[in-house]
Each structure stands twice: as C-alpha cells, then as structure tokens.
C-alpha cells in the first residue's frame with residue numbers, strides 16, 4: 001500500500017454560522033483563499049440575487065417551483081427557511097468530498113447545522129461568529145451596501161434570535177479583527193485534521209511503523 005494513502009484523512013464538514021452581517025462570507029472567502037484543501041458548498045436559494053453576486057458562485061439562484069422539485073428529488077442534505085427565503089445544501093458535492101477525503105465549508109444557519117448532525121456528526125466542525133456589538137453588526141450590514149433599510153431592519157430584528165443558538169456550536173469567537181478571526185478558524189481546522197479520529201489510515205501506518213505485535 002502507498003504510505004501516503006495510509007495517512008489519508010477523513011474530510012471535514014466545516015459549518016460557519018453567525019447573524020447576518022457578522023462576517024461569515026468574508027471569513028469564508030479568506031479561508032478558501034488561504035487553504036486549497038477546503039472548497040465551498042454552494043447552496044440553492046429562492047432569495048433574489050444581490051448586486052455583486054453571481055449565479056452558481058455565491059448561490060444557485062432558483063425559483064420556488066425549482067426548489068420544490070429539488071426537495072422532491074432528494075437533492076438536499078438539509079434545507080431551511082431563513083428571512084422568508086428557502087436555502088438548501090446540495091447532497092452530491094458533500095458525498096463526493098467525503099468520498100475523496102476533502103473538506104467542505106458551509107455558510108449555513110443553525111437549522112442547517114442541526115440537520116447535518118445525525119448523518120454527518122463525525123465529520124462536523126461547527127463554528128459560530130459573534131459580532132463585537134449590535135451597533136457594529138448594524139454598521140457592517142450598512143457598510144456592505146447590498147440591502148435596503150427594510151432588509152437591514154429585518155436582519156437586525158432577527159439577529160438576537162440567531163445569536164441565541166451560539167451554545168449549539170463547538171467553537172465560538174468574536175469577529176472583531178478579521179485577520180485574527182481567520183487565524184483562529186485556521187487553527188481549528190488544523191487541529192481537527194490532526195485528530196486521531198480524522199485519520200483512519202493511521203492504524204495501518206502505525207502498524208507498519210512498529211510492527212503488528214504492539
């Protein structure tokens with residue numbers, strides 16, 4: 001057997017959640033840029049496309065009928081309604097990544113994280129980002145310049161509810177400085193990859209190293 005195959009590892013399903021505007025998209029993009037072993041899960045959504053977004057890059061933008069058909073066909077590993085629109089995680093890329101021992105990053109909410117737990121718990125790494133303050137959260141939503149005052153008010157209205165799920169996550173951090181936040185996320189990913197349970201091939205590797213009698 002190829003020794004590197006014995007050291008191959010289990011893929012991680014990394015969930016990054018936060019209230020809208022706390023910085024999930026920003027940190028996700030930074031992580032993808034810094035770590036070639038991680039790819040992004042692209043959700044399907046019924047929400048309208050924002051300025052600057054691209055179809056099949058940020059989301060797979062679909063109408064209600066198409067979303068219904070995708071549910072019917074069993075194409076999602078999970079889906080949920082958030083801010084009045086539906087969002088779903090496609091199943092095929094998740095299965096493929098797990099088969100190949102690659103990591104996938106999910107920008108999904110607490111409802112999605114909960115639904116992944118029963119089937120994928122052993123692969124899951126859940127991270128929640130908190131804003132430094134509610135004032136700063138609103139400032140970031142405005143600074144992003146993608147949402148109307150009504151949409152921003154709605155997201156602020158729901159932020160406390162989102163944040164109330166923080167304790168369901170394994171890792172929680174305040175996204176104050178984005179570089180420091182990225183460093184912490186990268187440290188978590190590195191530690192999770194080094195877990196014995198993430199490296200099933202180690203059994204064979206260690207057997208070869210010290211012999212089967214030990």
Ligand SMILES: Nc1nc2c(ncn2[C@@H]2O[C@H](COP(=O)(O)OP(=O)(O)O)[C@@H](O)[C@H]2O)c(=O)[nH]1
Nearest residue numbers: 020021043080082087088089107108109111112
């Ligand atoms: N459960 C679930 N939540 C999702 C999915 N895709 C996005 N979300 C969540 O839906 C919420 C709204 O996302 P979005 O419309 O991009 O707004 P943003 O958070 O302000 O950038 C966020 O909390 C996302 O994490 C998904 O496939 N499943």
Ligand SMILES: Nc1ncnc2c1ncn2[C@@H]1O[C@H](COP(=O)(O)OP(=O)(O)O)[C@@H](O)[C@H]1O
Nearest residue numbers: 020021022023024025026140144175176177178
């Ligand atoms: N640590 C940070 N400090 C200052 N601004 C930030 C920080 N993280 C993100 N932002 C800014 O806040 C806004 C919202 O971030 P975004 O990543 O879109 O949030 P989310 O995906 O959680 O809704 C963006 O304009 C982004 O540049």
